[in-house]
Structure formats: structure tokens, C-alpha cells
Amino acid sequence: MKKIKVNENCIGCGACTAIAPDFFEFGDEGYAQPKEKEVEEITEDIKEAQEGCPTSAIEID
Numbered sequence: 050m051k052k053i054k055v056n057e058n059c060i061g062c063g064a065c066t067a068i069a070p071d072f073f074e075f076g077d078e079g080y081a082q083p084k085e086k087e088v089e090e091i092t093e094d095i096k097e098a099q100e101g102c103p104t105s106a107i108e109i110d
């Protein structure tokens with residue numbers, strides 16, 4: 050399993066939720082969060098979202 054985290058650099062731009070809506074959503078405070086903290090595998094969508102994040106806020110272990 051791989052862990053996905055959105056760190057405090059998130060500015061709530063919405064890129065990740067647009068690119069990978071199955072994996073990222075907005076939390077109550079207007080910042081993105083992963084829908085699941087762990088996923089079986091890192092899909093292309095998740096990679097694209099990570100690469101597209103303007104503040105490098107998406108961390109994958």
C-alpha cells in the first residue's frame with residue numbers, strides 16, 4: 050500500500066481534484082485531501098495530480 054498525503058503547502062487551487070477526482074477532494078477548510086490515506090497502487094491520475102500541483106503539496110510514500 051502507498052500512503053498519500055496533502056501537506057500544508059496546499060493553496061486549494063483545485064488542480065488535483067480536477068485531474069484525479071477519484072482520489073482527491075476538498076475538505077471543509079477549502080484545502081485538498083486524499084479520499085483514502087492509502088491506495089493499492091499509484092495510478093497515472095495520481096502521478097499527474099502530484100506533478101501538476103503548483104506547490105508540491107502532494108506527498109506519496
Ligand code: SF4
Pocket residue numbers: 055058059060061062063064065066080081098101102103104105106107
Ligand atoms: S493541486 Fe496542490 S495546491 Fe492545488 S488543491 Fe491540490 S494539493 Fe492543493
